[in-house]
Amino acid sequence: MKLGILQCDDVRASLHADFGNYAAMFEALFPQVDSALELRFYRVIDGQFPQHVDECDAYICSGSKWSVNDDDFWIRQLEDFTRTLFYEKKGLVGICFGHQLIAKALGGEVEKSPLGWGVGIAHADVLARQSWMLPKQDDIALVVCHQDQVCQLPAGAEVLLSNDFCRYSMFQVDSHFLGLQGHPEFTSQYSAALMEQRRDIIPADTIKSAMDSLGQQADDKLIAKWILVFLRQTMVTRLLVRT
Numbered sequence: 001m002k003l004g005i006l007q008c009d010d011v012r013a014s015l016h017a018d019f020g021n022y023a024a025m026f027e028a029l030f031p032q033v034d035s036a037l038e039l040r041f042y043r044v045i046d047g048q049f050p051q052h053v054d055e056c057d058a059y060i061c062s063g064s065k066w067s068v069n070d071d072d073f074w075i076r077q078l079e080d081f082t083r084t085l086f087y088e089k090k091g092l093v094g095i096c097f098g099h100q101l102i103a104k105a106l107g108g109e110v111e112k113s114p115l116g117w118g119v120g121i122a123h124a125d126v127l128a129r130q131s132w133m134l135p136k137q138d139d140i141a142l143v144v145c146h147q148d149q150v151c152q153l154p155a156g157a158e159v160l161l162s163n164d165f166c167r168y169s170m171f172q173v174d175s176h177f178l179g180l181q182g183h184p185e186f187t188s189q190y191s192a193a194l195m196e197q198r199r200d201i202i203p204a205d206t207i208k209s210a211m212d213s214l215g216q217q218a219d220d221k222l223i224a225k226w227i228l229v230f231l232r233q234t235m236v237t238r239l240l241v242r243t
Contacts, residue, residue: 001232002038003030004056006078008045008064008097015193022062025185033224044078053084058091058231061098063183067148068100068110079105089241091176091234093227096146099170099179106154106173113149115165117202119195120144120210121218122182124161124169132229133160140169140219142182143191150179176234184223188214 011021019025023041030037040056042048045064050056061082068075082105085092094102100110122144126137140161150168153159161170161180169181192214195207 001034001058001228001235002040002056003231004050004059005039005041006044006049006059006061006081006098007041008062008078009066010045012194012197014197015190018193019187019190022185025187025190026060026062029185029220029224030228032221034228037228044081045074047074047077049077049081053088053090057235059085059093060227061092061094061101062185063096063098063145066097067112068097068104069148075101082106086174086177089174089176089234089238091231091238092178093231094177094179095185096144096181096183097148099181100148100150102173102177102179103150103152103154103157103168103171106157106177108150108154108157109152110148111151112147113166116147117206118144118146118149118165118181119202119206120191120213121188121216122163122165122169122213124163124166124182126160127162128158128160130160130172130230132233133226134229135222135225137219137222140182140223141216142180142184142218142220142223143186143188144182145186145191145194146181149181175237178227178230180223180227182223184218184220184227186220188218 157171
């Protein structure tokens with residue numbers, strides 16, 4: 001499978017030496033699940049988009065420090081491309097910012113959460129089990145880092161993961177779009193380093209609780225497996241519909 005990564009941000013330059021850029025994080029995660037996977041990166045933040053949806057078999061939209069409500073040209077262009085993927089029945093998984101962008105592009109709403117920052121490792125309950133969620137697990141732990149949250153789902157969306165802090169931790173729209181608030185590509189070490197650099201904007205008590213949570217085991221590889229199985233299913237479904 002050729003998987004296109006729509007890159008919406010860069011790791012801070014001060015953290016590059018220890019963690020690389022976001023492309024390196026995806027390259028470290030997904031080949032552990034599928035060594036034959038081909039990743040292709042598009043710096044949509046710089047206006048680099050696929051010329052055609054079929055340049056790749058499926059796509060992932062990354063996280064970002066920007067908000068989907070920001071009025072930047074590339075964000076509006078990414079919304080348009082997201083809607084094109086949806087109408088073309090092309091598989092897309094949105095992570096954090098990408099999760100929120102899917103919601104907004106398809107008619108949902110995103111707002112800065114009154115609960116504040118979600119950071120550290122967060123647990124979410126599986127509310128609806130899908131065929132691609134293999135191996136099965138009822139509780140999912142992932143690194144999170146966000147202020148914005150989806151507050152209204154797009155029409156037809158089904159909530160798959162939820163917790164008290166983030167009601168819509170994962171949702172699916174139709175058979176080919178998936179939104180995930182957590183970051184399977186982030187390590188606990190990167191999460192800690194990022195929080196250290198954001199002490200001026202994240203409350204100290206929030207950071208302390210989040211740092212304490214980082215000793216837990218995240219389900220990053222499990223979620224990576226789920227994502228790839230989901231996207232392969234979207235490929236098969238699209239092929240059957242077109243034939």
